[in-house]
Amino acid sequence: MTRRLVVAALACSLVLSGCLGGSAGAPETTTxxxxxxxxxxxxxxxxxxxxxxxxxxxxxxxxxxxxxxxxYETPEALAANASFSVPDPEVPSRFAFESGIVMELADSEYxxxxxxxxxxxxxxxxxxxxxxxxxxxxxxxxGNATTVGDHDARYVAEDSGGKFLWECDGYVYRVSVQQFTxxxxxxxxxxxxxxxxxx
Numbered sequence: 102m103t104r105r106l107v108v109a110a111l112a113c114s115l116v117l118s119g120c121l122g123g124s125a126g127a128p129e130t131t132t133x134x135x136x137x138x139x140x141x142x143x144x145x146x147x148x149x150x151x152x153x154x155x156x157x158x159x160x161x162x163x164x165x166x167x168x169x170x171x172x173y174e175t176p177e178a179l180a181a182n183a184s185f186s187v188p189d190p191e192v193p194s195r196f197a198f199e200s201g202i203v204m205e206l207a208d209s210e211y212x213x214x215x216x217x218x219x220x221x222x223x224x225x226x227x228x229x230x231x232x233x234x235x236x237x238x239x240x241x242x243x244g245n246a247t248t249v250g251d252h253d254a255r256y257v258a259e260d261s262g263g264k265f266l267w268e269c270d271g272y273v274y275r276v277s278v279q280q281f282t283x284x285x286x287x288x289x290x291x292x293x294x295x296x297x298x299x300x
Contacts, residue, residue, distance in 0.1 A: 109262035169205040176201060176214060183212045188230045190276065192216050193285065196228050207237035218285075227279040228290075230297055232272050239275060241264050249274075249291070249297040255288070263287060269299035 116264030173179040179201030180187040187201070196216035204211050218226035244257030247265070254267035264277030276294040278285065 157238075168207075169203075171203045171205075173199075173201045173203070179203065179212060179214060184210055184214075185232070185234070185272070186300050187212050188214070188232050188274065188297040188300045190216075190230045190293045192228055192293055193289065195284070196226075199227075209233065226282065226285065228285075228293065229277050230293070231275040231277075232300075233273055233275075239273065241266055241268065241273070249294045250297065256291075263290060265291065265294040267275075267294075274299075 120124070125214075171182060176189065176198050180189075185204050195218050197219070199215045199217040201212065201214040204213075211231060213229055213231040216228040216230075217224055218228070225249075241255060244255040247254050247256045249265055249267045252267045252269055254265055257264050257266065259277075261280035262278040264275055264276060264280065266273065266275050268274070274294075274297060276290065276297060278290050281287065
């Protein structure tokens with residue numbers, strides 16, 4: 102206790118402004134002590150901040166690097182650049198191959214081909230065939246149970262069209278049409294799906 106009074110008296114003699122107001126001097130002494138602790142604290146806080154920034158950058162890079170989307174203008178180019186076989190459906194003559202994509206994700210890949218029904222330069226309808234590994238985009242319990250060839254499948258009616266979903270050899274297949282017409286209905290869509298079966 103005596104030592105503290107001596108130290109306080111010495112501090113007062115050296116820095117008079119710190120002793121003005123009597124007890125008001127104590128907070129300043131405490132503040133000085135706390136300033137030393139925060140000086141260490143920012144160093145401690147800076148490390149997590151740096152780590153967090155590094156993590157964010159790493160996450161962004163991973164996210165940016167993971168999805169890789171490539172588009173092809175012919176079915177031959179699509180097949181040549183996919184890591185697994187690409188469905189080659191038999192489509193009605195009114196539908197023409199428009200484009201194909203290969204999408205590489207972090208732990209899976211899928212291919213899809215779009216066939217357009219166009220008249221006088223106006224897009225009338227879109228038919229698509231998709232094959233994916235580790236698929237989670239489609240609910241394989243949705244719709245009604247049916248078959249596609251020898252495979253258990255689901256048929257899902259949509260607003261103006263529909264789709265068939267089924268699994269084969271570890272892949273999930275989907276054949277869909279944007280809208281049904283007088284010339285192209287559920288039976289025709291099923292025929293397209295069965296032409297794919299398990300390619």
